[in-house]
Each structure stands twice: as structure tokens, then as C-alpha cells.
Amino acid sequence: MKRINNVTELERNMKMNGYWYSNVKKDLRVIVLAIANLGHIYVESMDRRKQTLSITTEHGSILCYLNKK
Known part of the structure; x- marks a missing residue:
């Protein structure tokens, strides 16, 4: 699991690896x-x-999923 502190960082990683909401x-x-x-x-x-x-919280609660483009 990778810790993400802001949406910009998340979206940059998503685009580089071909994932989206x-x-x-x-x-x-x-x-x-x-x-x-x-x-x-x-x-x-x-x-x-x-x-x-x-995408989860620190305690493991799932917030949402990312799909491969």
C-alpha cells in the first residue's frame, strides 16, 4: 500500500500506470x-x-476503486 497525501499525487500516479476512477x-x-x-x-x-x-483508509476501510483504462 502506498500512502497518498493529495489528489494531484494520486492522479499523476494513476495516469502513469493507466488507471482511472x-x-x-x-x-x-x-x-x-x-x-x-x-x-x-x-x-x-x-x-x-x-x-x-x-483506495482505503489507514484502518482498511475501502473508499472506492480504480479501474484499468
């Missing part, structure tokens, strides 16, 4: 709120073989 509007809202409240989120390592990645 499942539902952009809903997922982005959840991620921004989580970062604002918790200070950071965690993302599974962006392995090019996986089709879906989860």
Missing part, C-alpha cells in the same frame, strides 16, 4: 473528503497486471 464524480468527492479529514489515504501498488485497485 470508476465513477469520477462520486469517487473524487469521497477521496477529497477522506484526505481533508484524515490527512492521507492508501492505494494498492499500481501493478500493470491488476484490473482494479482499491
Whole structure:
């Protein structure tokens, strides 16, 4: 799991590895709120073989998923 502190860092990594939000509007809202409240989120390592990645809180609660483009 990789710790992410802001949305810009997350989106840069997503674009480099070919992932994007499942539902952009809903997922982005959840991620921004989580970062604002918790200070950071965690993302599974962006392995090019996986089709879906989860974004979680520090305690393991899944916030949303990223899909391979």
C-alpha cells in the first residue's frame, strides 16, 4: 500500500500506470473528503497486471476503486 497525501499525487500516479476512477464524480468527492479529514489515504501498488485497485483508509476501510483504462 502506498500512502497518498493529495489528489494531484494520486492522479499523476494513476495516469502513469493507466488507471482511472470508476465513477469520477462520486469517487473524487469521497477521496477529497477522506484526505481533508484524515490527512492521507492508501492505494494498492499500481501493478500493470491488476484490473482494479482499491483506495482505503489507514484502518482498511475501502473508499472506492480504480479501474484499468
